[in-house]
Amino acid sequence: MALGPRLELRQGQALVMTPQLQQAIKLLQLSNLELANYVEQELERNPLLEANVAEPEIAERSVDTREAESDFEAAPTTETALTLSEDGPLPSRDGDLDTDYDNVYADESRSDAANDVAAETPGMQGSDWQNLRNGGGGGDGEFGFESTLTRETTLSEHLTEQLNMAIKDERQRMIGAYLIDQVNEAGYITTDLSEIADRLGASLADVEPVLATLQTFDPAGICARSLKECLAIQLRERDRLDPTMQIFLDHLELFARRDFELLMKLCNADREDIAGMVEDIRGCNPKPGLAFGNEPVVPVIPDVFVRQRADGSWAIELNSETLPRVLVNQQYYAEVSKFSADPKAKSYLSECLNNANWLVKSLDQRARTILKVASEIVRQQDAFLMYGIQHLRPLNLKTVADAISMHESTVSRVTANKYVATPRGIFEMKYFFTSSIASSEGGEAHSAEAVRHRIKELIEAELPNAVLSDDNIVDILKKSGIDIARRTVAKYREAMNIPSSVQRRRDKKVYA
Incomplete structure (x- = not known):
């Protein structure tokens, strides 16, 4: 060829x-x-x-x-x-x-934010312009408006101020300043004390007393090395850290699993005592450092x-x-x-x-x-x-796109x-797009968001002696015309951070 x-x-x-x-x-x-x-x-x-x-x-x-x-x-x-x-x-x-x-x-990709540009005022002398930029009002020692502005005190500054008042020894103050530098935004020290002592060229016996002093600072629970220690500091300040409470703190994993029966056995306490200790712990702040230096919430x-x-x-x-x-x-x-x-x-x-x-x-x-x-x-x-919300309809991008003669990707970009x-509040546009759940009676499909709300209402209204299992919720929803599987109910329940029926039964038994 x-x-x-x-x-x-x-x-x-x-x-x-x-x-x-x-x-x-x-x-x-x-x-x-x-x-x-x-x-x-x-x-x-x-x-x-x-x-x-x-x-x-x-x-x-x-x-x-x-x-x-x-x-x-x-x-x-x-x-x-x-x-x-x-x-x-x-x-x-x-x-x-x-x-x-x-x-x-x-x-x-999205556009980057714009850069600020400064322009010099015509007719202004160079020294005057420099003074203005530096916040000075002139050459007579006055301060500009910027120098009078205040800002929120950071956690490090708050702790350093207390350190300077509580410790006079220069060596201990240096150790305390280094420990404050190791405090994260939640208020915890995650670095091992032995490692800190090696870095400072000090002994562990020198570092531990300084840490104990820092743990008495405000806010309560600051400079703790674990959640257990953070809660213990706060409970000690409230005079609630007795031997029974210490046993409770030693078994916090049981509290997380809602296994109150075993907790009552280990603490040698009845339901009323366990319920009181649970309320005391829930009144503590697990992240005391977040009260300082937070970014303002943008509405x-x-x-x-x-x-x-x-x-x-x-x-x-x-x-x-x-x-x-x-x-x-x-x-x-x-x-x-x-x-x-x-x-x-x-x-x-x-x-x-x-x-x-x-x-x-x-x-x-x-x-x-x-x-x-x-x-x-x-x-x-x-x-x-x-x-x-009970009447929220199932809706997808294609339905809206077809109705207004646009492409689905265009609708997706607009709603992002x-x-x-x-009148019912501020919602993101994407909130109105929910998947559909078939009707058991062959009628109009139900919105997944409306079904989640219905599940939440059923669980909130359940009685302590009649806790609803996922199967019970499925039966109730099917009688209401909602055809849903048990695994879907479990998925929606977990997405709303609602514990299982076994854990809810334990909780209600303690507070009963």
């Missing part, structure tokens, strides 16, 4: 994703904080972008669940992040994106608000406070490009304009997509919003890290 070159014509289809489209898809899965950081980074990078401080109108949809079909009413908004009009997005100078990202899917900020109207329909609104608002400065572009003769400068300005228009367009599409997905979720879960504020 002879070898030779030849030409062949083949026809095929392929999905080509431009860099702009890939970045637009990323915006879908960003949380409100990540999106704000991303837009801030673009504002620093692109001179044609400006932050708009004007108060936007609220983008809202109305969902009427009283009928079979949903009724959407999109209100216009002048919000620059959305740039919505009655006819759709405002046209950009260079046109729309090259394609629609609603039905395109790919795996991309969940909802992306969408859902409220019920007087006519029974649901109003779905985007949270405008979480939406970055940006403008494209067309006037600045026109002025600069008019006097610019350098081809590289013109190319740079054109690229900045395209990127700015793309960002406004992408933010608009992102907001519209979130609103569309949230509206369909509300329509599907109307019974939950009206009557509670997004929260909805409803």
Whole structure:
């Protein structure tokens, strides 16, 4: 067979994703904080972008669940992040994106947070600027505002302050400072004392008295080497560490297994005494160090608000406070490009304009997509919003995607890290997607989350002399029309950290 070159014509289809489209898809899965950081980074990078401080109108949809079909009413908004009009997005100078990202899917990593940039004030002397940066108010010894700010005391600082007051000997104070450095965030010293003594060139007899002093510091139970020692320190401070309690602490594994019968035998105590010791132990703090230096709890900020109207329909609104608002400065572009003769400068300005228009367009599409997905979720879960978790319907991504003509991956990105504020609380969008459990009567399937809630209600309502086993729960649920296996009940029960019927029976016997 002879070898030779030849030409062949083949026809095929392929999905080509431009860099702009890939970045637009990323915006879908960003949380409100990540999106704000991303837009801030673009504002620093692109001179044609400006932050708009004007108060936007609220983008809202109305969902009427009283009928079979949903009724959407999109209100216009002048919000620059959305740039919505009655006819759709405002046209950009260079046109729309090259394609629609609603039905395109790919795996991309999230954007990194933006870096801070400082700018020097014109007309300010170098020394004055340096003093201002250093927090000084001038050359007369005054302090800046930053020097008056306070912060939370760390665990190490709290213990060091007590160490300086409790120990005067320099050698012991040095040992105590090293021990404090070994305390982890929970308040425990996990390093062996012999190893610490070797590192310091001291004997174990020198280290142990210092550790005993540290264990008297506040908070109670600090600098313990084990959970048993931590509880013993706290119980000793409350004058509750008697010989019976010491035996109880020596057998904490029995307490973890709820084996109170064996505990009563080892401690030579009755049920009432065991119940009292259990209450004393539960009143202790197993991680005393966590009270110091914790990061402040960041509240969940909802992306969408859902409220019920007087006519029974649901109003779905985007949270405008979480939406970055940006403008494209067309006037600045026109002025600069008019006097610019350098081809590289013109190319740079054109690229900045395209990127700015793309960002406004992408933010608009992102907001519209979130609103569309949230509206369909509300329509599907109307019974939950009206009557509670027992009426949560089974729902998957495909159902929502088919209803709004999008791809499942798009719905998955939209629901990631997004929260909805409803009359029943704030929920992550993914909370409304649950698997289904068949009905024993052939009717509508039940939501797995609703079944878990039902199992929890049954166990909470059980009597001490009639503890429900997993088989009993299966029989009760089947009478209610829920076809579920015993292993599924056990899986749901363990996921909710509910002990088995044997352990619950032991617990209720002690407290009976």
